[in-house]
Amino acid sequence: MTVLSESERWRQKYFDQLAVTEQEETRLRQKVRTLQSLVDHIILASRGGDDVLDAELRQLSAVIRQDDADEGSLEALAQQLKQSARQFDLERCAGAERFIEAMAQLVDQLLVCDLPAEQLDALKALSHDIKKQSDNLRAYPELLAQYSELQGSAVRALARPAPVAAPRRGFFERIFGAGDDRAASKPERQTCPLGTETEPLAVAVKQQEAGAVVNLNRLTRELKRMLSELPLSEIGEQERDRLLSGLESCRDGDQLVNWLQALAEWVLGAFGQVKSEIGAFLETLSSRLREVDQMLDSNQRLQSRARDNNTELEAAMRRHVGEVQASLSGATDLQNLKHSINSSMTSILDSVAHFMVREAEREQDAVAEADQLRERLRELEADSRKLQQQVAESQRLANTDPLSGLPNRAAYDDRVVQEFQRWKRGDGPLSLAVFDLDKLKDINDRYGHLAGDKAIQLVARETAGMLGPEHFIARYGGEEFVILLPGSPVDAAMQRMERIRQHVAGLPFHFRGETLRVTASIGVCEFSGHTTITEVFERADQALYRAKRSGRNRIERAEDSVIAQNAG
Numbered sequence: 001m002t003v004l005s006e007s008e009r010w011r012q013k014y015f016d017q018l019a020v021t022e023q024e025e026t027r028l029r030q031k032v033r034t035l036q037s038l039v040d041h042i043i044l045a046s047r048g049g050d051d052v053l054d055a056e057l058r059q060l061s062a063v064i065r066q067d068d069a070d071e072g073s074l075e076a077l078a079q080q081l082k083q084s085a086r087q088f089d090l091e092r093c094a095g096a097e098r099f100i101e102a103m104a105q106l107v108d109q110l111l112v113c114d115l116p117a118e119q120l121d122a123l124k125a126l127s128h129d130i131k132k133q134s135d136n137l138r139a140y141p142e143l144l145a146q147y148s149e150l151q152g153s154a155v156r157a158l159a160r161p162a163p164v165a166a167p168r169r170g171f172f173e174r175i176f177g178a179g180d181d182r183a184a185s186k187p188e189r190q191t192c193p194l195g196t197e198t199e200p201l202a203v204a205v206k207q208q209e210a211g212a213v214v215n216l217n218r219l220t221r222e223l224k225r226m227l228s229e230l231p232l233s234e235i236g237e238q239e240r241d242r243l244l245s246g247l248e249s250c251r252d253g254d255q256l257v258n259w260l261q262a263l264a265e266w267v268l269g270a271f272g273q274v275k276s277e278i279g280a281f282l283e284t285l286s287s288r289l290r291e292v293d294q295m296l297d298s299n300q301r302l303q304s305r306a307r308d309n310n311t312e313l314e315a316a317m318r319r320h321v322g323e324v325q326a327s328l329s330g331a332t333d334l335q336n337l338k339h340s341i342n343s344s345m346t347s348i349l350d351s352v353a354h355f356m357v358r359e360a361e362r363e364q365d366a367v368a369e370a371d372q373l374r375e376r377l378r379e380l381e382a383d384s385r386k387l388q389q390q391v392a393e394s395q396r397l398a399n400t401d402p403l404s405g406l407p408n409r410a411a412y413d414d415r416v417v418q419e420f421q422r423w424k425r426g427d428g429p430l431s432l433a434v435f436d437l438d439k440l441k442d443i444n445d446r447y448g449h450l451a452g453d454k455a456i457q458l459v460a461r462e463t464a465g466m467l468g469p470e471h472f473i474a475r476y477g478g479e480e481f482v483i484l485l486p487g488s489p490v491d492a493a494m495q496r497m498e499r500i501r502q503h504v505a506g507l508p509f510h511f512r513g514e515t516l517r518v519t520a521s522i523g524v525c526e527f528s529g530h531t532t533i534t535e536v537f538e539r540a541d542q543a544l545y546r547a548k549r550s551g552r553n554r555i556e557r558a559e560d561s562v563i564a565q566n567a568g
């Protein structure tokens, strides 16, 4: 074994150490390169996220590349980067929260639309996913894609002519509705934020653009119903029937537009006719009044004739009395005196006779005038009675629903104001019930519209029969009635309406040999506090739709602590 000298051992040790240092340096260079590449990747990945962070990372990359970078500036840069990264993270979290919130809102907006059940289920699942994935930024694009797909199918579903079931539907909605079965989802649905219900005509047009077919039968029915409520003369009725048969032969949108123009002209003409009828009546009235005025004039003339007669008689009397006095004072013998007094008396008698003749003539004229006046007054009275009857009949027709014979919505609008004012004066409680037949559409669809009509008539008659004289019932529209119960607090109103509900549910009615049944759902609300008519109606309506939602043939009260009574 070779024994190394001391200097050789030191030399060997130096070379060994040099090799270790070189290896260490190579490793360090490798690390720096990895670090540089890492920083470059980070810069690439985070570019655009935050300007400050981007700038600092670029600076870091540059510093790392410098061989003579001093540790102090590296340390300072690292501190700055730490802070910027923290800030960036906070902002990213806030942004993510905002994104999740916005997505949830978008989904909620679609959830209140009248969409098919499977779309609603998919939306609910998406809403759940959004909450679950809120920390997972990478899931966001996928969530957005899912939402976009669901929104597309929702828009397509809403553009179809299926009507949005809402508490009250407008004329055009009823007409343009396709009439499919949407009863099951009806209570929950609200006006869609996409605007399907806000402008019924615009919607109808949109639906037509989307290829929807206007349901002419439904249109005919609605127009027939509306037009049949108009109080018309016989000629007016003929014209209306002619128009309606024209409507039935409409086959497309153009024909429909032409028909609507004809209807508009007819309505304007009918108004013109009413106006000219009133004008003619006023003309007659004013000519009669002119006659009465002339008669009063001639009566005045008769009176002044009487005054003239009296004055003439008085003057004649004075003259004759003066003559008698003169004869008396100038009398010399009795014979002359007798003669002169006799002739004065004859003159007096002539004057009186003349006066009486003229008076008799005047009286005759006056009697004739009075007769004429009475006759004219009788005619005027008869005209005015006729007009009053016409006005009362028009008013009755205008306030009556022709199908059920009950007061209509216009009558309700008047009456509810009266009852509301009475209630506000403190004259006892007031409750309001909204009453809606269940599934009338099914009856219409299965047995025809006449069966539906019969159900409405029967329920109207029976319900009205179970109300007291102080109560008021009106057909509010379609299959919906509204009942005012003055003097009834909500409990009493609920009890009465529950009896009616049970009675209606137990009423079989016959149609073309079949026994049918109809039930009703009811919402009741009492006026209280500083409420308004609209508010009470809406609350009763909401209670009604709760009753519908809970299975129909039920009654619900409009209070926070809802007391629901199960059917039978």
Ligand SMILES: Nc1nc2c(ncn2[C@@H]2O[C@H](COP(=O)(O)OP(=O)(O)OP(=O)(O)O)[C@@H](O)[C@H]2O)c(=O)[nH]1
Binding pocket: 182, 183, 184, 186, 403, 436, 437, 438, 439, 440, 441, 442, 444, 448, 449, 450, 451, 452, 453, 454, 456, 477, 478, 479, 548, 552
């Ligand atoms: N026969 C007849 N049907 C009417 C009349 N007015 C409205 N309707 C019908 O009443 C039905 C109301 O339908 P929906 O609003 O879906 O209500 P529904 O079928 O009664 O069901 P729910 O109210 O949800 O229990 C529609 O088919 C209307 O055509 C009418 O005067 N006569």
